[in-house]
Amino acid sequence: MGIRAMAVVCLALVAAGCASADDASVAATAERFLSAAGQGRGGQACLLLAPEAARSLDDCEQQIVSAGLRTGAVRGVDVWGDEARVRVDGDTLFLHRFPEGWRVRAAGCEPRPEQPYECEVEA
Numbered sequence: 001m002g003i004r005a006m007a008v009v010c011l012a013l014v015a016a017g018c019a020s021a022d023d024a025s026v027a028a029t030a031e032r033f034l035s036a037a038g039q040g041r042g043g044q045a046c047l048l049l050a051p052e053a054a055r056s057l058d059d060c061e062q063q064i065v066s067a068g069l070r071t072g073a074v075r076g077v078d079v080w081g082d083e084a085r086v087r088v089d090g091d092t093l094f095l096h097r098f099p100e101g102w103r104v105r106a107a108g109c110e111p112r113p114e115q116p117y118e119c120e121v122e123a
Helices: 003-015 021-038 042-047 051-055 060-066
Strands: 074-080 083-088 091-098 101-112 115-122
Touching (some): 021 083, 021 101, 051 101, 091 115
Antiparallel strands (some): 083 091, 101 115
16 A cells, blocks of 8 residues: 555544544643643643653753643644654644653644744753
8 A cells, every 4th residue: 555545544544533542642641741731730740751851851840830831622643653743722742652651752842934843841
């Protein structure tokens, strides 16, 4: 099956509401992370960060709450093996699958034309 045919099949499955278990798990992790950060539960949010992302913050619990991350409805989930992107209203997150589950590698990300995303929190 060619790439074009696979893309059509994938789009048909998504349109039919058949999201994968990975999609649901990724979206749930992103929602838990944004909810914790938005409600001032920095410790819980930091536990959902990839280790490198958590280490990139001097005071994770304080900085993750003050980063201004936005919660919102999930608008899209893309999973590529062990990497994923979640788009919510006004925010984009990138996640990585670790043995213990999905963790946030970058959050508060804004797209830039022909450049990498610019993120508030990233590994």
